[in-house]
Amino acid sequence: MSDLKSQIPTASVDDLYAESGHWHVNTGEETIHAKRMPGKWRRYKWWASLVWLVFFFGPYLRWDGRQAVLFDIPERQFHLFGVTILPQDFWMLSLLLLFFAILLAVVTAVAGRVWCGFFCFQTVWTDVYTLIEEKLEGPPPKRRKLEQAPWDAAKARTKLAKHSLWLLIALFTGISFVAWFNDAYRLWGELLTFDLGMVALVFIALFTGGTYLLAGFMREQVCLWLCPYARIQGVMIDKTTVVPTYDLNRGEPRGRIKKGEPEDRRSTGDCIDCNQCVAVCPTGVDIRQGQQEGCITCALCIDACDSVMEKVGRPLGLIRYESLEGLESGSCVPVARRPRVWVYTLILLASLSGIVWGLSTLGSIDLKVIHSRQPLFVLQSDGSIQNKYTLKVLNKTPADLPVRITASGPEGLVLVGDEVLVTEHGGLVARDVFVRVPQAKLDRESQPISFVVTGQDSQGQVYRGERTSVFIAPPSVVRN
Numbered sequence: 001m002s003d004l005k006s007q008i009p010t011a012s013v014d015d016l017y018a019e020s021g022h023w024h025v026n027t028g029e030e031t032i033h034a035k036r037m038p039g040k041w042r043r044y045k046w047w048a049s050l051v052w053l054v055f056f057f058g059p060y061l062r063w064d065g066r067q068a069v070l071f072d073i074p075e076r077q078f079h080l081f082g083v084t085i086l087p088q089d090f091w092m093l094s095l096l097l098l099f100f101a102i103l104l105a106v107v108t109a110v111a112g113r114v115w116c117g118f119f120c121f122q123t124v125w126t127d128v129y130t131l132i133e134e135k136l137e138g139p140p141p142k143r144r145k146l147e148q149a150p151w152d153a154a155k156a157r158t159k160l161a162k163h164s165l166w167l168l169i170a171l172f173t174g175i176s177f178v179a180w181f182n183d184a185y186r187l188w189g190e191l192l193t194f195d196l197g198m199v200a201l202v203f204i205a206l207f208t209g210g211t212y213l214l215a216g217f218m219r220e221q222v223c224l225w226l227c228p229y230a231r232i233q234g235v236m237i238d239k240t241t242v243v244p245t246y247d248l249n250r251g252e253p254r255g256r257i258k259k260g261e262p263e264d265r266r267s268t269g270d271c272i273d274c275n276q277c278v279a280v281c282p283t284g285v286d287i288r289q290g291q292q293e294g295c296i297t298c299a300l301c302i303d304a305c306d307s308v309m310e311k312v313g314r315p316l317g318l319i320r321y322e323s324l325e326g327l328e329s330g331s332c333v334p335v336a337r338r339p340r341v342w343v344y345t346l347i348l349l350a351s352l353s354g355i356v357w358g359l360s361t362l363g364s365i366d367l368k369v370i371h372s373r374q375p376l377f378v379l380q381s382d383g384s385i386q387n388k389y390t391l392k393v394l395n396k397t398p399a400d401l402p403v404r405i406t407a408s409g410p411e412g413l414v415l416v417g418d419e420v421l422v423t424e425h426g427g428l429v430a431r432d433v434f435v436r437v438p439q440a441k442l443d444r445e446s447q448p449i450s451f452v453v454t455g456q457d458s459q460g461q462v463y464r465g466e467r468t469s470v471f472i473a474p475p476s477v478v479r480n
């Protein structure tokens with residue numbers, strides 16, 4: 001009988017046990033100093049965090065000579081890669097919000113709080129802040145010791161360096177946030193020449209203070225007590241949701257490795273009760289107690305436990321991505337057979353179709369035509385029939401634009417009124433026009449008529465808007 005225990009590097013396991021006394025489950029009364037361990041999920045987490053680089057560098061991207069994405073609140077316009085969305089098109093933003101809300105719901109239903117563990121602002125910034133803390137103050141036991149140590153010059157220097165770096169990151173976060181609502185280069189110019197407006201200053205200060213407070217001090221308490229998503233995510237997950245799960249069938253009864261006990265005759269499960277999964281948990285949760293509200297599904301406990309299993313020569317995956325149903329029955333309901341996922345996906349597709357349709361029909365000039373109802377038509381002294389229309393031209397281009405109005409429809413049609421209009425950038429102009437058609441050319445009471453507005457900017461770019469309406473003739477004229 002081989003003694004597998006002899007293959008286990010007991011010194012490193014003893015180190016784990018020596019360390020395990022420090023770790024306990026978070027009840028919120030003290031700062032969590034989570035241990036950092038390398039691993040597959042830690043790598044994925046860093047890659048996912050890179051999404052936030054878009055937040056920092058996005059405002060500096062240019063498109064057609066203007067900020068690629070700009071939420072221009074004073075002008076009530078939203079610029080998105082050359083497309084301008086005005087207040088009347090904001091229904092698309094509602095659809096966009098619906099899209100992201102449902103995307104969050106579908107991801108939560110399938111794989112739990114993936115957003116929290118890998119992408120959330122709070123998680124990512126806290127991760128960066130605690131990385132700085134670790135670099136300056138050392139691993140968790142040293143940090144705890146430093147917290148309790150009396151103040152001296154060395155402690156003051158370390159704390160000053162840490163808080164300065166935290167504040168610098170918070171300041172860049174605040175400036176980046178405000179840059180999405182202002183021209184980013186102009187914002188920096190005004191900032192460096194101390195010429196920044198009060199509103200921008202207040203928002204930079206609010207976001208700097210908020211980031212410093214939330215990521216530096218409140219950390220996981222935000223996930224546990226403040227975040228509304230944490231409260232509602234429980235209704236989106238069920239027994240089939242795949243989340244980091246401790247395999248209690250394999251792990252229990254947990255027990256420490258006893259010196260000299262042969263591995264193949266041990267009376268305990270695979271869990272060696274080293275507490276490493278609790279040590280690395282950024283919210284201080286003990287995953288072995290089952291799924292909990294505090295778990296943000298960052299999967300760092302999977303990395304920790306896998307590294308322990310590797311050390312003691314037991315199979316990996318004691319903690320793994322698994323559903324409760326999968327754990328109990330050994331098989332899991334495929335995603336395609338879950339009605340909840342289908343319902344979420346259908347809403348997701350509907351909102352996405354609406355956004356795509358909206359963007360594809362969004363012109364640079366929007367033309368609306370209202371046919372006058374009082375009167376519907378007028379018989380002119382020259383024998384022609386006249387209809388009145390109100391044209392509303394909305395200029396979504398980046399500059400003021402003169403536009404020419406033309407109309408086509410029944411033969412012999414004549415457009416009466418101003419043919420050229422000057423439209424202001426982002427503005428709406430209304431103009432009444434009259435259309436006359438000789439009676440002899442009218443063979444129906446109602447005929448389609450098409451209005452077109454065209455304009456050309458100083459760079460030669462041509463813009464066009466078109467709308468169809470009807471030309472109404474009296475029945476007596478048509479009968480004759």
Ligand code: SF4
Pocket residue numbers: 246251254270271272273274275276277278288304305308318319
């Ligand atoms: S689950 Fe894994 S990491 Fe956690 S105590 Fe058990 S062996 Fe250690």
Ligand code: SF4
Pocket residue numbers: 244277280281282283284285286287294295296297298299300301302
């Ligand atoms: S229990 Fe595991 S997955 Fe959940 S938050 Fe803690 S480390 Fe992350």
